[in-house]
Amino acid sequence: ASIFSDSFATDLITYVRPYPYTTKASNIQGYVAINLKESALRNMLSSTDPDNGSDFFLMSGAGHLFTHSDPAALHEPRPGGDGIVDSILRAKRRTDNFIVPVGGDRTMVSYITMPELGWKLVNMTPVSEYYKSIVPIRNSLIFVCIAAVLIGILVSRIVTNRMYTPFRPILRMAHALSGHQLQQEPHANEFKIINHVITDLSDKV
Numbered sequence: 001a002s003i004f005s006d007s008f009a010t011d012l013i014t015y016v017r018p019y020p021y022t023t024k025a026s027n028i029q030g031y032v033a034i035n036l037k038e039s040a041l042r043n044m045l046s047s048t049d050p051d052n053g054s055d056f057f058l059m060s061g062a063g064h065l066f067t068h069s070d071p072a073a074l075h076e077p078r079p080g081g082d083g084i085v086d087s088i089l090r091a092k093r094r095t096d097n098f099i100v101p102v103g104g105d106r107t108m109v110s111y112i113t114m115p116e117l118g119w120k121l122v123n124m125t126p127v128s129e130y131y132k133s134i135v136p137i138r139n140s141l142i143f144v145c146i147a148a149v150l151i152g153i154l155v156s157r158i159v160t161n162r163m164y165t166p167f168r169p170i171l172r173m174a175h176a177l178s179g180h181q182l183q184q185e186p187h188a189n190e191f192k193i194i195n196h197v198i199t200d201l202s203d204k205v
Contacts, residue, residue: 011038011074013066038074042067045121054125061118063089084109088120099127 013036018028045056046069057068063085068074084100088111097110102124111122 012036013038013041038067039071042069042071045069053129054123056121056123058119058121059085061089061113061120066119084122084124088122102126 015034015036017032019030019032020027022028041058045058045067055069055073057073058066060066065074065076068076084102087098087100088109091111094113095111097108099106099108101107106127108125108127108130109122110125111120113120
């Protein structure tokens with residue numbers, strides 16, 4: 001059982017178990033009570049929770065709140081609204097997740113049920129927070145794709161120029177054989193120019 005302390009100094013959680021631990025009331029010789037500061041429990045859970053804009057809270061199987069990531073929300077009757085808590089309490093799975101609107105934002109709600117105690121640790125994270133980690137990856141992929149295309153175009157131009165280079169000596173020789181009478185127009189077809197020189201030489205021979 002868990003008993004809440006209404007201390008003005010601090011919020012306490014008192015956990016009580018029979019001694020020895022048994023299900024038969026006649027065998028109980030006494031009780032062991034442990035007082036735990038709510039802030040200590042919150043800090044312990046916060047140390048394992050990444051700072052990604054999410055909220056968490058721990059509640060009993062009946063929906064009583066033990067701790068909350070936001071101390072101001074500790075005494076709210078239902079964190080995140082009645083719908084979230086009721087959905088978790090009605091769920092038959094010990095762990096699950098679902099998306100619901102919270103404060104106008106789509107929020108991923110995930111929970112896990114602790115064995116024996118039946119307590120439920122609930123985490124609420126806006127869906128937009130998940131996308132924030134994806135945006136840098138997306139931008140990196142776009143940059144890599146653009147760089148790959150530019151490198152491909154550059155390599156293609158270099159290879160094309162290397163393949164085209166052998167025609168230049170042949171064209172210079174064609175000009176020499178024609179007595180520099182051959183006029184090459186801009187963007188003229190080199191194959192036609194060479195063919196014209198060969199035909200002209202054949203006629204002369």
